[in-house]
Amino acid sequence: MRLILASGSPRRRQLLTELGLAYEIRLREVDESFPPHLRRAEVAEYLARHKAEAYRPDLAPDELLLTADTIVCLDEQVLNKPADAAEARFMLGRLQGRTHQVYTGVCLLPGDGRPPVVFSDETTVYFQPLTAAEIAHYVAQYKPFDKAGAYGAQDWLGLVGIARLEGSYFNVMGLPTHLVWPAVQGFLA
Template structure:
């Protein structure tokens, strides 16, 4: 159900992620998708929660010039954070293996930043979820990467896939945030718009 205050808006989700698209659709919100490629580079020294918000705002920049009065663009970015290191999307098989080995048997944080942009204002926020992995065997890591090819996912895994079923012991925070969109927090922000 779309919040009443947004009934006359054209909502654009700037994401090619099928997971984000499905989550927004499941909220009952009609939207269009439009993507502008940007270099996802952030300044060194940003606090953990600021990184995906910075990247989400960066993704909103190409839209600013062409926004109309009742347009609302939703951009987002997700990072995996472990030991002070940001894990983005793996470039190849070896990098995916290294990421999953680093996450194996440990807690890490998944941080999704979301930016809402219209002609009159811009609001960004972040949600953090703690994820606890069991010790993963090399065989499990190889099986997952070979069969699921998680090269489009921060930290080289999708919680909703096989690795999530067998590897995640527990989470603290939003499950949907780990999928890439903190829908409860997003709905609250849209309701306040």
């Protein structure tokens, strides 16, 4: 089967490449809203599956689609991608000095009619206290508007702000590679 990545994320591309997987990229706009009753991992899995369903009609029988969605949760609130710099600074102000969870949902949808495989992973992130100046610098320099929770673990803010993680670092980057690898191999074998 040919692997199709339905994501514009350069981090997901990097991780799949580092896994040694050959893939093709397909992109389309998909609504990222979710039912309000869903919580945490349910949201990430719902969004990954929802994205995959948008591609289903165009999949060939020999194709395997991979979609993913990463969310940041502070307490029970989902922090999605910030709309602008003010919202990014607000989100980061709330995250600094606190612990939060990152969930990445993944959907593998084969084009041959087999049912999709959907799963997620959770990582707990401990953020150091940050100053308003550090947050403003990060938002101005790195423009994290395409990142859930307004930060990338691999960016400057991750280097200075993440004190420790419980779980997969790669999950925080946007793809739980330790779960994706065996799941993809199950389809490609």
